Amino acid sequence: MSTRPSLRIRQFTVKNYRLFRDPVTFDLADGDGPADGIVVFHGDNGAGKSTALSALQLFFSGAAYFFANNEDAKDKAHHRRAAMDGYSGFGPVDRDWPFGVLDPIEVEVTFEDNTLGTMRLAVILSGPEHKVRLQRIMDGREQPIAADLRNLLATLFSTPSGGESRPWVRFDPRRRESAVPRRDEASNFESPVTDLMARNLLSLLGSFDGLDRDRWRAFVRDVTSFETLSGLEVDMFMNDVRFERRGQLVLRHSELSSGEQQVAALVAAGLTARASIIAIEEPELSLSPRNQNQLRQILQNQIDDGLVDQFFLETHSPAFDGPRVVRLARKGDKVDVARTASETPAPGLKEKAVEQGGDIQWVTQEGYTKLPPRMIEEMGVPAGGFLCFLPDDDGRWQAWRASELDEEFGIGSADRDE
Ligand SMILES: Nc1ncnc2c1ncn2[C@@H]1O[C@H](COP(=O)(O)OP(=O)(O)O)[C@@H](O)[C@H]1O
Numbered sequence: 001m002s003t004r005p006s007l008r009i010r011q012f013t014v015k016n017y018r019l020f021r022d023p024v025t026f027d028l029a030d031g032d033g034p035a036d037g038i039v040v041f042h043g044d045n046g047a048g049k050s051t052a053l054s055a056l057q058l059f060f061s062g063a064a065y066f067f068a069n070n071e072d073a074k075d076k077a078h079h080r081r082a083a084m085d086g087y088s089g090f091g092p093v094d095r096d097w098p099f100g101v102l103d104p105i106e107v108e109v110t111f112e113d114n115t116l117g118t119m120r121l122a123v124i125l126s127g128p129e130h131k132v133r134l135q136r137i138m139d140g141r142e143q144p145i146a147a148d149l150r151n152l153l154a155t156l157f158s159t160p161s162g163g164e165s166r167p168w169v170r171f172d173p174r175r176r177e178s179a180v181p182r183r184d185e186a187s188n189f190e191s192p193v194t195d196l197m198a199r200n201l202l203s204l205l206g207s208f209d210g211l212d213r214d215r216w217r218a219f220v221r222d223v224t225s226f227e228t229l230s231g232l233e234v235d236m237f238m239n240d241v242r243f244e245r246r247g248q249l250v251l252r253h254s255e256l257s258s259g260e261q262q263v264a265a266l267v268a269a270g271l272t273a274r275a276s277i278i279a280i281e282e283p284e285l286s287l288s289p290r291n292q293n294q295l296r297q298i299l300q301n302q303i304d305d306g307l308v309d310q311f312f313l314e315t316h317s318p319a320f321d322g323p324r325v326v327r328l329a330r331k332g333d334k335v336d337v338a339r340t341a342s343e344t345p346a347p348g349l350k351e352k353a354v355e356q357g358g359d360i361q362w363v364t365q366e367g368y369t370k371l372p373p374r375m376i377e378e379m380g381v382p383a384g385g386f387l388c389f390l391p392d393d394d395g396r397w398q399a400w401r402a403s404e405l406d407e408e409f410g411i412g413s414a415d416r417d418e
């Protein structure tokens, strides 16, 4: 557990960035309550979830660049009396401006930690180049960053928890072949299950840094929290992770199921990136609803252990929801963003239903239904199957087995085996 300020974000606003032309604010906390540790973005394809993540990525890369280069920029400004005081040169930000708009891209971030407060990154086009400026916002006004804060921020935005660490990383579980690059290599999407993942894990295992040792232990704990991997010993040989049940079984990483590989890769990627904030696109890929739930628990453990400050998940699955989620809805070229209750029913209601031998479960838009376990058993669909739903005379819905309904309607196949 480190004593540095947390980089957890409470709120952020994006303006003039891709489809976010008008300012859009994302609230990640209720009133004065704590910000979500696991932030969940929901919304249709194209609603702007990935774009919001890209905006945060721009903030962190721009802020790091600003602190790494701003002294230099200040000197130049002094000598040339440049009009762009406070701006530093920045690499290309491809096609990030909405068409026909040349106002600065702005990403304003309010952190949970008061030392950090609110900071606004502005990016402007300057010929073939881009320039960034970072300001502190206090009482709604821009203030230059005080000298005593500079050192702290410069560290937090480059290596917040030790030499190989970084403030922000983003994974896409679909890209199985790619890998966490070295700190000095730029990449948007990272998700290794390969040689490089193994080498990164090996660097945790072999590290003299106490935090790295915690990360290795977290890796072992997290992957073995899956039922099918529980009780296995985890270690490394050459560039491979091995899972062993003594005297019975030794598995290579590539011999795990795709879901298990996926989780091991995600967990390894997160821990070896040594990132304070981790964004994951569609973490549900390859995972059954139950394993998605388990993955959520793993992420929560990493937060509770102080290894990660915050997760941002872009997902179409409800399995990662906390009490609140962030919903994005696109209407033409506008995006509505709302912090809303997840579909979790009122407190007490579930208990009441369970008392009555039932349960309350999530039903997706497409009708994919996660039924109460007891109902699954009693309706005879432990491996999934068809159930029929009909309204009764009072308009309440009832579930029927297909065979029962056959009989009810006298279709004639009632003698068929179930
Ligand atoms: N520079 C831009 N200006 C306006 N819209 C853009 C720009 N770049 C991308 N878009 C649009 O924004 C949307 C991006 O959505 P994205 O954030 O990837 O959605 P999600 O992740 O929610 O599926 C797409 O519809 C894309 O066409």
Ligand SMILES: [Mg+2]
Pocket: 049, 050, 051, 281, 314
């Ligand atoms: Mg997306």
